Amino acid sequence: MRITQTGLLTCDPSKASPGLTLFAPLEAHNAYLLNMAGDTVHEWALGEPVGGNVYLLENGNLLTAERSPEGPIGVNGKGGFIREYDWDGGVVSEYIDHAQHHDMRRLDNGNLLYIGWEEMDPDKATRVQGGIAGTEHNDGSILSDxxxxVTPKGDVVWEWHMQDMEIENYPLHLExxxxxFAHMNSCFPLPNGDVLVSLRRNSMVAVIHRETKKFNWQMSDLTWGMQHDAQMLDNGNFLFFANGLSTATFPHSRVIELDPKPKEIVWQYKGSPxxxxFSPHISGAQRLANGNTLICEGVWGRFFEVTPEGEIVWEYISPHEFTYFNNxxxxxxxxxxxxxxDSRQINNRVSA
Incomplete structure (x- = not known):
């Protein structure tokens, strides 16, 4: 797909789910709120470049993962500064962990759950299976999730480490x-306190039991192609963006709704053809109130809403660009x- 137009491409008011769409371009210092016509109706100025997830809390404040110049190098999804902004852009709180990456969630108890990197113990690193031989960091080390x-005061009250799992049971994708090990890119808190996670380099979605710190549900499928954004829907099913990297002669992405009990796909969206x-990395999806699904095809800055039958009823492409290392x-x-x-997040401050 070649980007030939930006802004609003499609809107069918009779079928689209009305509301405000929030996004924050990677490497930008801004977050934007769009109405259904594709107009920016509110924005926030951020202190550092966006590095990962950005979303609205129920009080209408903005929670961001912003890129720190410190911490691990040569990695993707880097955050480090987790900041909360009020509606007018004032910083309400800040938590710093220069190893934080990709995702973070404000819990109902006010605490913060987030993903971070750490260097694996050398003896554990030798047990990692799969991947391309000789592609560890220059010093031979491997980072793990x-x-x-943490509480609002910064006290750590619970933690989990991927390198404490049975490492040999979770091989990396061969390519x-x-x-x-294993490049976790989402952490979704479940009502019972467990955590649903996406492990990209294992093409695996799993549930971490809060007490035992073991996986009490897991599924891996190479056809998912190193997925993103695993979440639980109100009906108990799991929704995620299957990137589809290295999976076919013509790679393609899908959005999958999975019933976790029989481990069966009950709905999916894919392009035609x-x-x-196709977005080989980043990206996500959200099930909307009317049953439609909002999809972020991340590498194209494309957001589009589809009906259960797969009809595109709203589509927008971000005009905000940044310059990558090769220009x-x-x-x-x-x-x-x-x-x-009328959601708690918007509270009628702006109109759709």
Missing amino acids: YLKE VPRAE PFSF DKLNWVFRCYRYTE
Whole structure:
């Protein structure tokens, strides 16, 4: 897909789910709120470049993962500064962990759950299976993921470490570097306190039991192609963006709704033809109130809403670009979210 137009491309008011769409371009210092016509109706100025997830809390404040110049180098999804902004852009709170990456969530108890990197113990690193031989970091090390829950005062009250799992049971995808085990890119708190996670380089979605710190549900499927944004829907099913990297002669992405009990796909969206919809990394999806699904095709900065039958009823492409290291102009977006006017997040401050 070649970007030939930006802004609003499609809107069918009779079928689209009305609301405000939030997004924050990667590497930008801004977050934007769009109405259904594709107009920016509110924005926030951020202190550092966007590095990962950005979303609205129920009080209408903005929670961001912003890129720190410190911490691990040569990694993607880097955050480090987790900041909360009020509606007018004032900083309400800040938590710093220079190893934080990709995702973070404000819990109902006010605590913060987030993903971070740590260097694996050398003996554990030798047990990592799969990946491309010789692609560890220059010093031979491998980074692994951890989860931490911290209080508003910064006290760690719960943590989990990927390197404490049975490492041999979770091989990396054969076509990825061995520098990271396992590149967690989402952490979704479940009502019972467990955490649903996406492990990209294992093409695996799993549930971490809060007490035992073991996986009490897991599923891996190479056809997902190193997925993103695993979440639980109100009906108990799991929704995620299957990137589809290295999975076919013509790679293509899908959005999958999975019933976790029989481990069966109950709904999916893919392009027509399939290769017309493909984002090899980042990206996400959100199930909307009317049953439609909002999709962020991240590497194209494309947000579009589809009906259960797959009809596109709203579509927008971000005009905000940044310059990559080889001078390419990119408009990548990690995720986007839709909020109704009367939601707690928007509270009728602006109109859709």
